[in-house]
Amino acid sequence: MASPRAQTVLLTGASGQVGAPVLRALAAAGYGVVALVHRTDAPGASATVEGDVCRPSLGLPPGQYRELARLVDVVVHCAAATAFRPDAHRTMAVNTHGTERVLAFASHAQARLIHLSSAFVTRAELVRRNIAAYAGAGAEPIYTYLDSKQRAERQVRDAHVPHVIVRPSLVIGDSQTGRMDCLQGVPTLLVAALAGWLKWLPLAPETTVDVVPSDFLARAIVELAADASSSGTVWVTAGSAAPTMGRLVRLLGSGNARRTGQSAGLDLLDPVSSLQRLERWAGGGVGSVRLMRQAVAQSAALHGAEPFPSMDRVLPGITRPTATLIETTWLRTATHLIEHHVPADRRPLLGAQRAKANA
Numbered sequence: 348m349a350s351p352r353a354q355t356v357l358l359t360g361a362s363g364q365v366g367a368p369v370l371r372a373l374a375a376a377g378y379g380v381v382a383l384v385h386r387t388d389a390p391g392a393s394a395t396v397e398g399d400v401c402r403p404s405l406g407l408p409p410g411q412y413r414e415l416a417r418l419v420d421v422v423v424h425c426a427a428a429t430a431f432r433p434d435a436h437r438t439m440a441v442n443t444h445g446t447e448r449v450l451a452f453a454s455h456a457q458a459r460l461i462h463l464s465s466a467f468v469t470r471a472e473l474v475r476r477n478i479a480a481y482a483g484a485g486a487e488p489i490y491t492y493l494d495s496k497q498r499a500e501r502q503v504r505d506a507h508v509p510h511v512i513v514r515p516s517l518v519i520g521d522s523q524t525g526r527m528d529c530l531q532g533v534p535t536l537l538v539a540a541l542a543g544w545l546k547w548l549p550l551a552p553e554t555t556v557d558v559v560p561s562d563f564l565a566r567a568i569v570e571l572a573a574d575a576s577s578s579g580t581v582w583v584t585a586g587s588a589a590p591t592m593g594r595l596v597r598l599l600g601s602g603n604a605r606r607t608g609q610s611a612g613l614d615l616l617d618p619v620s621s622l623q624r625l626e627r628w629a630g631g632g633v634g635s636v637r638l639m640r641q642a643v644a645q646s647a648a649l650h651g652a653e654p655f656p657s658m659d660r661v662l663p664g665i666t667r668p669t670a671t672l673i674e675t676t677w678l679r680t681a682t683h684l685i686e687h688h689v690p691a692d693r694r695p696l697l698g699a700q701r702a703k704a705n706a
């Protein structure tokens with residue numbers, strides 16, 4: 348790993364699913380990390396400031412803003428509105444105005460910016476086509492999210508601030524512990540499936556699902572922070588090592604089979620068949636139906652997609668994720684989610700999952 352010159356990083360979004368492992372990795376690499384905290388605390392930072400990326404001067408008093416600008420060498424911008432909720436205004440405000448404010452800060456501080464984008468920005472057109480074909484109403488939040496992330500990338504490219512744009516695919520747990528710091532989007536569905544609340548998912552078995560371990564992404568960000576010459580767009584993806592949904596569910600099922608002799612009991616249906624089943628579905632409460640509708644909308648970013656490019660360059664000290672690493676991390680993530688988020692009476696997979704993840 349490249350060694351930092353006792354640099355100070357301002358980290359936004361430090362309490363999030365991506366920001367929390369990034370904070371741990373930066374601290375472990377010897378950086379001073381100032382976390383810009385919004386509503387949730389960020390344990391492990393060298394210092395915290397309370398702010399809001401949507402407000403002028405990041406919501407900080409003028410003296411504190413100036414002092415921070417004097418201290419900071421690199422900004423890692425992970426703050427974002429990521430939940431696919433029908434609050435388009437907030438999503439746009441946090442993801443675009445927030446990025447503008449962070450760019451203004453980086454410019455004042457003469458700091459480099461590492462901006463967290465998403466590999467899915469390249470799939471906005473696919474999402475539009477899929478939604479038009481099968482999902483209809485209820486898909487607005489995913490459009491807004493992708494639109495806001497595309498705009499933010501343009502803002503970063505157009506600003507005169509040295510930067511790297513990082514495009515991760517779906518972030519799962521830590522490759523060693525399976526730990527996930529927050530639950531949103533896909534992990535929420537996974538928990539519902541692991542608990543047996545969902546009996547099917549709106550993804551055909553052959554759909555490629557590109558996932559990356561959170562610590563792998565965090566290490567990539569540390570390398571980018573350390574390398575002052577890094578610039579441009581960096582994909583952090585599994586690429587050709589990405590598994591299919593069928594493979595991921597079979598892995599969960601094989602853990603289950605060892606213990607109970609049954610399959611995981613999770614059907615994989617293409618989105619159209621899912622919607623048809625949803626029409627007939629009497630078993631689910633309003634919450635489950637809403638969750639499934641969201642899942643169908645999210646599947647629009649995966650259904651019929653070309654694989655993402657593999658990481659276009661492998662950073663010093665980081666090798667591309669292998670299929671084995673991805674699969675082990677997937678099982679460890681499932682185990683972590685079961686232990687921490689599935690009620691005890693709904694944990695049929697646990698023993699076998701742990702054995703398999705540790706095998």
Ligand SMILES: NC(=O)c1ccc[n+]([C@@H]2O[C@H](COP(=O)([O-])OP(=O)(O)OC[C@H]3O[C@@H](n4cnc5c(N)ncnc54)[C@H](OP(=O)(O)O)[C@@H]3O)[C@@H](O)[C@H]2O)c1
Pocket residue numbers: 359360361362363364365366383384385386387388398399400401424425426427428429430441445463464465466496514515516517518519529531
């Ligand atoms: N997770 C993934 O699978 C994934 C995949 C690809 C790309 N990404 C990108 O990675 C970045 C981080 O995503 P994530 O999954 O970590 O998101 P997350 O878990 O939803 O966390 C979002 C973070 O942003 C903070 N935040 C929200 N509004 C804020 C505001 N107005 N001012 C300051 N901070 C604010 C939140 O703090 P509070 O909770 O205190 O408000 C939280 O720390 C995003 O750019 C996302 O698009 C994520």
